[in-house]
Structures are given as structure tokens and as C-alpha cells.
Amino acid sequence: METLRLAIAQINPVVGDLEGNVDLIRDLIEKVEHCDLAVFGEMSLTGYPLEDLLLKPGFIADNKNALNDLASMSGDCALVVGFADSDGENVYNSIAICHRGKIVGSYRKQNLPNVEVFDEVRNFSSGSEPLNLFFIGGVKIGFVICEDLWVPDGPVRGLVDGGAQLIIAVNGSPFHQGKQQERESLVNEISQKSNLPIAYVNLVGGQDELVFDGGSFITDSAGEVILRSSRFYESTIIADLSIEKNKTTESHLPVTEVSSTRNHEGRIDPSVAPTLKIYEELYLALMTATRDYVLKSGFHQVCLGLSGGIDSALVAAIASDALGPSNVTAVMMPSRYSSDHSLTDAEQLIENLGIASINFPIKEIHSTFSEQWALNLNEEIIGVTDENLQARIRGVLLMAFANANGWLVLTTGNKSEAAVGYSTLYGDTAGAYAVIKDVYKTGVYGLARWRNESVGNEIIPHSIIDKPPSAELRPDQRDDQSLPSYDILDPLLKSYIEGDRTRAELVEDGFDPKIVDEIVQLVDTSEYKRRQNPPGVRVTQKGFGRDRRLPLVNKYKG
């Protein structure tokens, strides 16, 4: 048995912030100095994903300089950090192993995901160097990067067969619901098959439409999780791992000697963070993504329109939890069609959360638009045009508050609405970040209830949760006048959007043909709205945005 003292450094780097990310890693060097090895996540030096920043040769050069700076600070503890390597022609998603002031080795990701939200073939070339092992703290370690782990006959197999005693996967793995179970189940299987411990190191934090949920973990050679970092928060866990001598006396792969066995003082047992329940996990994902989008963009305060409905109530709660109640302003903008209870409910929520508020009725502005319309066009403004007008007056006001105060606007539309286009472009969709754009309406209810239960207190008033949803843009309007009920709508949407089913297949699946026709057409003809919607965090297997890329002009009916 060898004892390897390993630090799993689950950090939250910022894309493009080379200096800041170096600082972040350097600040941990002292803390991990007594370890054999400290592992940071994928592209930890640069942030991830970098997209077309990687097309700038100047950026690649700067990132290599930053790596050299960092390597020069490394001591007895080997550091493994992610960076963009290049050979002058191609760019590689890579890790460097730094030790005692030098870069002692590297590994280039071999399998590049180019599906869903990933465009790695666009921005990277595949590594194709022969595999090798690193002898660190007396243990032969094989490194891979993210997707490499998921490929059945990929480099993991080569490393295992080649004599590795421990596999370390360096990841930038974004969250979607159920993802942590998928990771742990995959790694469990590989551990069991290879009879080796595996360390899975992830990033944490939000980046545009992605949120990295951490949850770094280590399985023992039987596949049991013996260490787990917290989800969604930065953490550096240090643990002593007992590693079996491998059965074959020699490795088939070349071994880079880095450091031999050290005598460590005492023994540090790994800690295991608990798994999270569905809505807790989802709520933390939304909170983290929102917080990081706002703060990493250089803002601190946000505003949002609070209608008295459940969507904006939930977003207000998330924003308040993410940024602190003093950084959130809820704006009530009642129109002539707003109900009294909406205002009362909104006021109760504002009090419960302790956030700031503005009450700005839009009746007068709405009237002036109508009068000017009549005067200039000699006709009345009516119907959907008038409904959209109210939503757009609110959008204009929210943006004006944001402009005047240096706030960001959060939008409050959910995935069910975005899917069927039940929204007004430049109206309720106007803003910087769409917090719940990838949460179906039924999930919005679940989250609101969970938020109340989490504190055993009615933060979001039950009257908001219980009333029938309405846009209140005309007298007595209710969502179910335009749409099927959400418990029918949401499974259909999920199947059409995430399942890529066609109209005919959905009918085969047992959905009502009339509803299928109506909804498929609504989804298809709303693509133009979604294209101009603000970014928002992806929490399902297929979010709108970079994930589901459909043409705008598209006459396929199905």
C-alpha cells in the first residue's frame, strides 16, 4: 500500500481572466503544499468554455505565459491545471503537471464533444500523443480529460492496461438534472471493471448558459464513493488515499518520474458530502448561475418585474438568495387589467424576502400610447397588439431602471412559455439573464414549494402558488384559455423538444392529435422569439440557446 495525499481543488475560474485564475490557484498552493498532488478542473487556468477566444493566437500565447508563471510557483506538491496547449498550428484542451517550478508533463484531451452545448471540434484539435503515466508520491497515475472518460475504448483503457494505479479525470462538466448520478454510475462501473480507484475533479460556478455543479468525487477500487465535494460551491478537499501496488510489477507505458513517496504527518480521511434532493439541486443550480452571471459581468444589483404570479415570485426568491435581498429591486407595474390580489401578493413576497421595491403603475403611459395611436393612425389599438404594448411598456421601464441605476434586469419566463412563445419579445423577455428559462412550469411550482419547505416557512405566499396562472393583459385572462393545462403541456413539450419526436411520433406516443398539432406549431413558429431571448442557465438535457439549434426559416411540419 502507498498513501497518496491528494487535494481535490474544486474552483470557480472566470473565462478569460488569466490573472485572476492564476491568483485563485496560487492562493491554494500553500494550503496544499503538504500534499503529493493537487488537481484543478478542466481549463482551470482560462475558464471554460472559451469558445472562439481560442481562435485568437494572442490569447493562446497569453495563456501559456500564465501557465509558466504558475508552474514557477509550484513546489513539492505537484499541481495539475487545465490550459490551452498549442503546437503553433493546432490548439489542444490540455492539462499540465507542474512540480518544483517546472512543467514536468502534459496531456491533451483526445475525445472532443461536439454535441449539445459543446463545440470542441470547432475550437480544439484532438490529442494523439502516446499515453504515459506520471509517478507522483510513489503512485503511477494516468490522467484523462472529461469526454475521454465516457468513451468505451478510449484512453482510460490504455492507461489501465498500461499499469496505472489511479486514474484521475479532469472535468468541466456542466449540470443538468440527474447528471451527478450519471457521473457516479459511470465511474463506479469503470472502477469495478479496472479494479482501480478513480478521482473525478470538476469545476464549479456559472458561465453564461452553463452551470458547473462541482460534486467532485473519488471511488475506491470497488467503485464505492469514498470522497465527495460539495455541489455548487468551491471546496478543496485533502485526503490520504491508500493505493494498492499494482499487480504487474512493470508498466507497459512510459512513466514520467515526478515525486516519490513522502512521509505524511497524521492521516487525513476523506469526507463525503451528501447527495442533494431534486429541487434543492435545481434551486442551487439556478442560484449559482444567476449569481455568477451577475457578479462575473461586473454587476451587483438586479431588478425584475414582479407581477404577483408564481414565475416572478420564484425568480425574486432566487435572486434574493443569490445576491442578497439588498441587491434586488422588485418592480410592480400594474396596468388597468392587474388584479388587486396580484399587488397584495407581490407586496407580501417583497416583505417576506426583505427586498427593495418600486411601484410604477403603467396606466397613464398606456393611455398616452392609445391616444397617440388614435390621433396618428385614426384607429384603436386592440387585441394582441394592445396586450404586447403593455408588456413592452414594462420592458422599457425595467431597462430604464437598469440604465439609471447600473442594475441588470432578470427576466422571469419559464421553459413552457418560451417553448410555445407565450411571451412578448422586448416586453417580458427584455433583460440580461433569464433565470428559469429552462424550467418547465410544473418545475416552477415544485421549486416554489421546495423553497418554502426548506425553511419551514411561507416565503412565497401560498396564494401565489395556488391561483390559476394569468398574464393579466386583458380582463379575466387565464393561461388555460390559450394553452392546455401545464400537466398536459409539459410532458408533450419535453418529448417534442428534448426527445426530438415528430408530430406523427407524438401521436403514436398517445398524445391528443389536436393538442399535438397546436403545440408543435406554436413551438416551431416561436423560434424567432427564442433567438432573441436573453441567455439563461441550462438545467435540462436540451435547453434553448446553444443547445437546440434550429433554423428560423423552417417549413418542416413535424
Place this chain on the structure above:
Amino acid sequence: METLRLAIAQINPVVGDLEGNVDLIRDLIEKVEHCDLAVFGEMSLTGYPLEDLLLKPGFIADNKNALNDLASMSGDCALVVGFADSDGENVYNSIAICHRGKIVGSYRKQNLPNVEVFDEVRNFSSGSEPLNLFFIGGVKIGFVICEDLWVPDGPVRGLVDGGAQLIIAVNGSPFHQGKQQERESLVNEISQKSNLPIAYVNLVGGQDELVFDGGSFITDSAGEVILRSSRFYESTIIADLSIEKNKTTESHLPVTEVSSTRNHEGRIDPSVAPTLKIYEELYLALMTATRDYVLKSGFHQVCLGLSGGIDSALVAAIASDALGPSNVTAVMMPSRYSSDHSLTDAEQLIENLGIASINFPIKEIHSTFSEQWALNLNEEIIGVTDENLQARIRGVLLMAFANANGWLVLTTGNKSEAAVGYSTLYGDTAGAYAVIKDVYKTGVYGLARWRNESVGNEIIPHSIIDKPPSAELRPDQRDDQSLPSYDILDPLLKSYIEGDRTRAELVEDGFDPKIVDEIVQLVDTSEYKRRQNPPGVRVTQKGFGRDRRLPLVNKYKG
């Protein structure tokens, strides 16, 4: 010598419109029946690019059924059409050769572009079948698809070495300025090297942010262009090609027998459409893209805000040429800061173009917003907040006109403005299609002058072209108060955006460091605006949108 009667069918299919595209091709079958071969463009059956429509197994099945329908209509003239092939697991960008009611062969694209606007690795697998030739009308023909042609040791080489007498490249090649010269120069080189004639068949028409410019052509074995289809318009050119017997008596590649030499009546000489001048080509690109976006989306009429400035004047002219003057409504929305000459200039343009107009002053609405702001917030609305407010009132009105009348809104911002964020989100950027979003301001002047010269008449009043640009959102505002002059700004933007230069490299290139710092920061911090801008046609080597994919949260200063 063999004589091959070839039809180059340069068509404008609609993405996803399987039925419509089959009709389009079928309507040509009679016209080409006396030919040996009729070649249609890449993915001509489905439209191109399909993006994630290709992830729907149901769509793939429907497209194969459509191909079978089409094949059953084929007669003595072999038809080559593009479609999405699949082997149950993978999807291929393919062509089928149809003859006498059957599919007699196919070819799968081997080289998949995954750069710039292309994501083909995401949506297709690479073909890897052994090459073969098709014996059609007595000539051994090798087929490739688009990118295959551009790869030095790709399939073209294999087909040439294998005994092809003619190479036919089936393309979906989108326009950017200078692209046609690039194509002809590449094909010239390949013809000369291989001593073979090459036919290059392209699509035509707009699809979202791309415009296919046609310009299909044939080079003889000396590399001379002997046939050229018109640019930007559908055309089917039939020509008799004299093909030399190949020097080797046998092919090294397998040959699929399709049809032998036919006796053709008379002789049809190829025609050669003239090349276009820079601004003529660019104007046609903008016109075609705008026309197709509007019509293919199922709309016929558009409106736009006409300020009296050059950008909106140019867009009005393009819209009028694309859709007909009776389908364009120019909306004048003067504020308290609009100058008299702006209104006069706008009215003159409206008269020159013969388009409809609305005059809707926004003073009253603007005043009501200001009064309500003071009343509810106890402060004045001032500065940029007030400038944005005016732009957003106009955005709200344009969208209301569009909603009330079933119009689309065209936006009028140019690339220089979009680059530095000199625009108001949800204000002047609100609309369905951004006609000149990829044209720098200096190009806008060039286009306006060309449009007048093209008819030898002052369509766009010279006072619009000659006056200093201004947003007129505060008294005596001029663009050059906020930005360097456009003849300094545009080359810098081009270098930063299209050249991927960093701040330091731009200074090395000789740009003023102070201006570089200012402009680079403006470009970087405006990414969030561009992300929510409407689509618009790409006419440069790097347009905003699907082409230049930068993170929103991005702290790289360079």
C-alpha cells in the same frame, strides 16, 4: 470526344420544405429530359443548412421518402440531388443519382466543415465508402460535395487518379465578399492540375443568416470558365460539353453504369454570365437575403423606422427593391431632438422609392414617460437613460405596427454600430431581420452611392449621404462625439473582429493605442447586446451571430 448534355440546376430550396422542394425539382424534370444529366445543389431536397433538424429521426425518414418519390419521377436524364442519407445510426450529407425511376447510386460527403458558420461535425458523420465513378451519357464522372473540393488530398485526387473524365462538385456555398473569385481560382487550379473539366453547382437564395449566391460554373480542362450561371437568381443552364476520352483506357475505380452516349439534336453552347462589381454583388446579397427571410417566413410586408440618416435610407431602398415598394412602410417617429432636415430628407426618399409611410411623433409619449418617472420616482429621467428611452419608444411602436398589420420589422443598424454597441437594445435593434448588420458604415456609403449610380438618378437624396451621422437622441448629437471617424474605426474593427488580433497586436499593427483601448473595450462589452440582436445576413468572412461565438462573461482584455 464525347458530348455530354449537362443541366446546371441552380435552385432556391426552402429548409424543411420537403414537398415544396420536390415540386421545385420535379418542375424542371421536363425541361431537362433531353439532357444526359441534371445536377442540383447540396441538400437540394431538404434545403441547407438544416442544423438540428437532422437530429430528428422522423425528419430523416421523411427526407428519404421524398427522395424515393423524386427518384420514381426520373427518366432518361439522370438527376443528382442532395439529401440526408443515413445507415440507421449515422446521418450523411449526401447526393443521390436517380435514373429511370430508381436511385442508381449515391455519394457521402467526406470532409465536413466545422468552422465559421458551419457545424457539420455536429450534424453529420463523414462518408468513408470507397470512391467510385458514374458512367453517364458516355462519360465517367466523379462527384464530390462542397468541402471535399477544398481539401488538397481529398476525394477529388482519388477520382482524378481513378480515371474520371469530369468532376462535378455539388455545393451549398454561402456568399461572402470575394467568395466567387476564391471558388473560380480554386477550381481553375484543380482543372489545370488534373487536366479535367470541373462543374461547380451551387444553391441560390437566403436562409437565415446565410445567402447562397449561385454563380455555378464550369471550367474546361485548361481551367477556363466556359459556363457561368447568374449570381443570386435561380437558373437552369443547359450546355453540351465536349469531353475528351481519358488517356488511360481503364479506370482504377469501380464504375457504376448509368447511361451511354445519346445522340443530341443540335448543339447547345454554354453561356457565361458576367462577373459583378463589388457593391452590385453586395447589394444583391442583401436584397436576396432580405427577400427570402421575409417570404420564406410567410410574410410579405415590412416596416422600418426611417430617421433621415443613411442607414435606414439604404435599408428602405433594399427592402423596396427586394419586396416591391408597395410592401414597405417607412415610419417616421420624430422626437423633440429630431432635426427638420431629417424629416424632409426622409420624406424625399419615401417619394423617390414610392413606398408607404407613417408619421408618428413620439414627443407626447416621451413626455408622459418623463412625467410618470418624476411622479413615481421623484427624480428626472436624464442622460443615456433618456436617450435609450426614445429609441425604445420607437421600438415599441414599430413592433405595434408590425403586430397590428402582420408586417415584419427590419432593423437598420450597421456592423460598425453593432461592433461598438452604438445602439439601444429593444430600441433600434428591435425587429425580425437586420439587413445591414454585417456591413461596416463605410460600406453603407458605398452601397448608397452605388444604388444611385445604378439608375443614374438620385434615389437616396445626396443630403442624406453627405450629412454627418447622428443618432439625434440629444441636442446637436453627432456620432463623432462618441466614436472615431468611420474611416479610422472600420479598418480597426475589421482587424479586431475578422482578423482575431489582440489589443497588443493592433498597436503593433500601427493603430493608435488610445483608440485601440477604447474600441476593444466597447466591442467586448457589447457582446450581450449582439447576442439579442435579430438575425441578419452575413456578407463578410466573420459576421456576428453563428460565426463569431464569444462568451458573454469574458474577462480577457485583448
